[in-house]
Amino acid sequence: MKKMTKWLLYSFILIGLSICSTLSAETVDRIVAIVNSDIITFAQLNKETDRYRKNIESPENSDVKIKALIDELNTKMLNSLIDQSLTQQEAKKYNIEVSEAEVDGAIENVKKIRSLSKEALEKALEQEGLTFKEYRDSLKKQILQARLINYAVKSKVVITEVEIKKQYETNAEKYTTNKKYHLKNILMKDKGKIDEVKKKLDGKEDFSALAKQYSMAPNASDGGDLGAFDVASFSAGIKDSISLLKKDEYTDIIQTPQGFQIFYAVEIEQGNSKTFEQVRDEIQESLYQEQVKEKFETWLESLKKKAHIKILL
Numbered sequence: 001m002k003k004m005t006k007w008l009l010y011s012f013i014l015i016g017l018s019i020c021s022t023l024s025a026e027t028v029d030r031i032v033a034i035v036n037s038d039i040i041t042f043a044q045l046n047k048e049t050d051r052y053r054k055n056i057e058s059p060e061n062s063d064v065k066i067k068a069l070i071d072e073l074n075t076k077m078l079n080s081l082i083d084q085s086l087t088q089q090e091a092k093k094y095n096i097e098v099s100e101a102e103v104d105g106a107i108e109n110v111k112k113i114r115s116l117s118k119e120a121l122e123k124a125l126e127q128e129g130l131t132f133k134e135y136r137d138s139l140k141k142q143i144l145q146a147r148l149i150n151y152a153v154k155s156k157v158v159i160t161e162v163e164i165k166k167q168y169e170t171n172a173e174k175y176t177t178n179k180k181y182h183l184k185n186i187l188m189k190d191k192g193k194i195d196e197v198k199k200k201l202d203g204k205e206d207f208s209a210l211a212k213q214y215s216m217a218p219n220a221s222d223g224g225d226l227g228a229f230d231v232a233s234f235s236a237g238i239k240d241s242i243s244l245l246k247k248d249e250y251t252d253i254i255q256t257p258q259g260f261q262i263f264y265a266v267e268i269e270q271g272n273s274k275t276f277e278q279v280r281d282e283i284q285e286s287l288y289q290e291q292v293k294e295k296f297e298t299w300l301e302s303l304k305k306k307a308h309i310k311i312l313l
Contacts, residue, residue: 029041029042029043030042030312031312032044032045032078032311032312032313033078033081033082033309033310033311033312033313034308034309034310034312035082035085035086035089035307035308035309036085036086036089036307036308036309037089038085038088038089040078040081040082040085044081045074045077045078045081045313048077048080048081049070049073049074049077050129051128051129051130052073053070053073055189055190055191055259056069056070056073057070058189058190060190060193061190061192065192069191069192074313075313078311078313082304082309083300084141086300086303086304086307087144087145087148087300088141088144090148090152090303091144091145091147091148094148094151096144096147096148096151097144098140098143098144098147102143103136103139103140103143106139106143107121107135107136107139128257149292149296152296152299153292153295153296153299154292156295157288157291157292157295159284159287159288159291163287164280164283164284164287165276167283167286167287168276168279168280168283172273174243174244175273175274175278175279175282175283176270176271176272176273176274178230178271178272179230179231179243179268179269179270179271180228180229180230180231180268180269180271181228181229181231181242181245181265181267181268181269182226182227182228182265182266182267182268182269183226183227183228183229183242183263183264183265183266184207184208184211184223184224184225184226184263184264184266185211185215185217185219185224185226185261185262185263185264186207186210186211186214186215186217186224186261186262187215187216187217187258187259187260187261188214188215188216188259188260188261189216189259189260190260191253191260193214194214194253194260194262195253197210197214197262198252198253198262201250201262207223207224207250207264208223208224208225209223211223211224212224216259224264225266228267228269231243235256237254237256238254238256238261238263241254241263242263242265245263245265245268246265246268247265247266247267247268248264248265248266249264249265250262250263250264250265251263251264
């Protein structure tokens with residue numbers, strides 16, 4: 001009887017330890033959202049936000065500000081994960097799949113376009129806080145989403161000749177060659193602080209003086225002077241913002257790999273305008289992509305309305 005009692009006691013201790021361990025694990029990796037039959041965990045959310053938290057958790061930010069910025073980041077990333085979950089569920093519903101061989105092909109294409117070896121690509125990813133596996137997973141999701149978009153909305157997109165001509169006439173300055181912008185910039189790591197600088201600019205304070213005072217770029221002592229650049233040399237996001245500027249105008253805050261930036265146009269050297277025929281296909285593709293994006297977002301919103309989504313963050 002004593003042996004039986006000891007055995008039962010030992011069993012209860014083991015069960016108790018097991019329950020404690022489970023509860024501890026749930027505390028660390030709890031469910032933060034339910035999307036139909038799918039779940040999103042705190043660990044998944046942390047994985048998505050990890051590489052952005054370094055800039056937020058700066059000694060320059062107060063604890064209150066860090067908490068507010070992290071809450072904002074968590075909300076944004078959780079919404080993104082919910083969107084991903086919904087699109088993956090729809091892809092599964094329509095038997096849309098992406099093979100590992102297709103992901104391999106996409107990676108080879110990226111390496112070819114950028115003239116990178118596998119080692120150089122992995123090093124570039126490491127600098128962005130990504131592992132090669134995470135990059136593969138991200139590419140797979142992008143290909144899957146592209147196929148889903150093709151299935152769900154592309155057939156509904158129609159671009160007319162009238163729309164193409166209107167876009168050309170409204171944005172004629174955008175379609176020029178050898179157009180150069182003499183620019184200044186302000187570069188900062190802290191989003192909150194560059195928001196404050198933007199308010200000072202909106203209040204008519206001098207761009208050069210603010211660049212000298214706040215910018216962390218090497219050219220800060222020169223008032224943020226960058227020199228003259230062909231607009232085509234910039235990445236898409238920056239190019240689109242700069243190409244809308246007139247002399248003595250500045251962009252909104254732009255997030256770049258280096259940090260948050262504001263660009264100011266000191267002078268603009270007009271280039272040679274392209275004819276409508278030269279840019280017709282480019283405009284058609286741009287309008288097409290805009291409409292696809294809009295229709296996909298509308299379609300995604302309709303999915304959300306029909307889905308069972310519970311946020312537990």
